[in-house]
Amino acid sequence: MNTTLIVNARIVYPGDRVSAGQLLLQRGRIAAIDPAPGAIPADTLRIDAGGRWLTPGLIDVHTHGIGHSLYEASPEQLLEGLAFAARFGTTTILPTLYRVMNRASLPLLARLSQALDSVRGVSAPGWHLEGPFLKLPGAGAETIPGDLHLLEELLSATGGRTRAMSISPDTPNIIPVIERLIECSIVPFITHTRASVAETERAIDAGARHATHFYDVFPVPEITEPGVRPCGAVEAILADSRCSVDFIADGVHVDPVAIRVALAAKRFSGIVLITDSNIGAGLPDGIYPTTFGFPVKVSARNGARIHDPNQRSHGGLAGSALTMNLGIANLHQWLKIPSEQIWAMGCSNPARLLGLANKGVIGVGADADIVVWDDDFTPAHTWVAGERVFTTA
Numbered sequence: 001m002n003t004t005l006i007v008n009a010r011i012v013y014p015g016d017r018v019s020a021g022q023l024l025l026q027r028g029r030i031a032a033i034d035p036a037p038g039a040i041p042a043d044t045l046r047i048d049a050g051g052r053w054l055t056p057g058l059i060d061v062h063t064h065g066i067g068h069s070l071y072e073a074s075p076e077q078l079l080e081g082l083a084f085a086a087r088f089g090t091t092t093i094l095p096t097l098y099r100v101m102n103r104a105s106l107p108l109l110a111r112l113s114q115a116l117d118s119v120r121g122v123s124a125p126g127w128h129l130e131g132p133f134l135k136l137p138g139a140g141a142e143t144i145p146g147d148l149h150l151l152e153e154l155l156s157a158t159g160g161r162t163r164a165m166s167i168s169p170d171t172p173n174i175i176p177v178i179e180r181l182i183e184c185s186i187v188p189f190i191t192h193t194r195a196s197v198a199e200t201e202r203a204i205d206a207g208a209r210h211a212t213h214f215y216d217v218f219p220v221p222e223i224t225e226p227g228v229r230p231c232g233a234v235e236a237i238l239a240d241s242r243c244s245v246d247f248i249a250d251g252v253h254v255d256p257v258a259i260r261v262a263l264a265a266k267r268f269s270g271i272v273l274i275t276d277s278n279i280g281a282g283l284p285d286g287i288y289p290t291t292f293g294f295p296v297k298v299s300a301r302n303g304a305r306i307h308d309p310n311q312r313s314h315g316g317l318a319g320s321a322l323t324m325n326l327g328i329a330n331l332h333q334w335l336k337i338p339s340e341q342i343w344a345m346g347c348s349n350p351a352r353l354l355g356l357a358n359k360g361v362i363g364v365g366a367d368a369d370i371v372v373w374d375d376d377f378t379p380a381h382t383w384v385a386g387e388r389v390f391t392t393a
């Protein structure tokens with residue numbers, strides 16, 4: 001296998017610092033930082049980063065598709081979509097399933113899960129299941145009460161490849177589901193909810209530690225008494241230091257000021273960037289066919305929107321067209337904090353959330369998932385497990 005030396009890089013240590021240096025990539029790992037000349041094998045490929053940023057690869061824990069692919073549509077679309085991600089600097093993905101969280105889809109779920117083993121060009125350590133034990137609908141996700149039997153069937157169809165599951169604290173019988181997820185080392189995410197403060201706190205006490213596409217599908221509680229401001233899941237999550245949150249940072253799904261509220265409550269280490277992307281993400285602005293019964297009009301700055309003038313929902317949001325690199329660029333514009341703290345939201349914070357100890361960090365022995373960036377936040381080179389999977393050179 002190739003050994004690669006990246007020289008003349010501005011290395012970002014997420015959450016910590018930025019400093020000039022060299023990285024030696026060997027056998028899929030970072031073998032050395034600023035290696036002594038004698039430690040560099042003779043046949044090493046040398047890449048000059050030209051003083052540009054070098055970061056760990058980005059990690060997306062919530063994404064349904066990209067390009068022309070919907071991950072859950074078929075094994076072919078799953079593999080094709082995942083292979084498209086590295087050009088946006090994403091090196092680890094939890095493909096996120098939502099419309100197939102039911103008994104009728106168990107055979108498809110099993111086929112998709114087997115296909116995960118043949119993923120190339122990106123690391124896909126498992127699924128994020130968005131549902132089915134959700135309270136509020138959205139984008140076709142299931143909304144059924146907690147059901148331990150169905151949970152076991154879903155988990156066994158994925159063959160142990162489930163890393164995260166989104167649940168709602170206000171769904172009946174959800175606490176046993178959360179407890180079972182914790183037993184299986186699956187991270188429960190809170191979402192699609194109108195939960196009260198007490199319901200949210202019970203879910204966190206049971207082991208929920210993260211809220212996904214925070215603020216979105218977390219409706220503002222109804223005012224029942226004039227002069228009294230109601231609180232709900234959003235306030236309970238902001239107030240609890242055990243819980244982190246993630247955002248679709250496209251400027252459409254969540255106002256930058258709401259991200260700054262969460263930053264003040266959670267510090268940078270409690271914030272994760274996601275895309276929640278779908279068909280159309282990463283493509284030029286345009287109108288694209290889907291299997292949802294309508295085409296989507298896609299623009300990275302305006303989301304993916306239903307494009308069917310004969311439907312009342314015409315122009316409504318049908319998902320995000322965000323890619324991780326654009327989210328990082330937006331956060332640099334909106335948040336007045338050091339750059340290494342913003343990179344942490346796309347690298348080390350999601351890795352810690354998932355318990356991926358060797359990812360999202362720069363250090364000897366860490367996975368050699370690395371990106372060298374041009375100044376406009378587009379990747380110049382992307383490595384996954386030490387292998388260069390994308391380059392503009």
Ligand SMILES: [Zn+2]
Pocket residue numbers: 062064096098130276
């Ligand atoms: Zn989603």
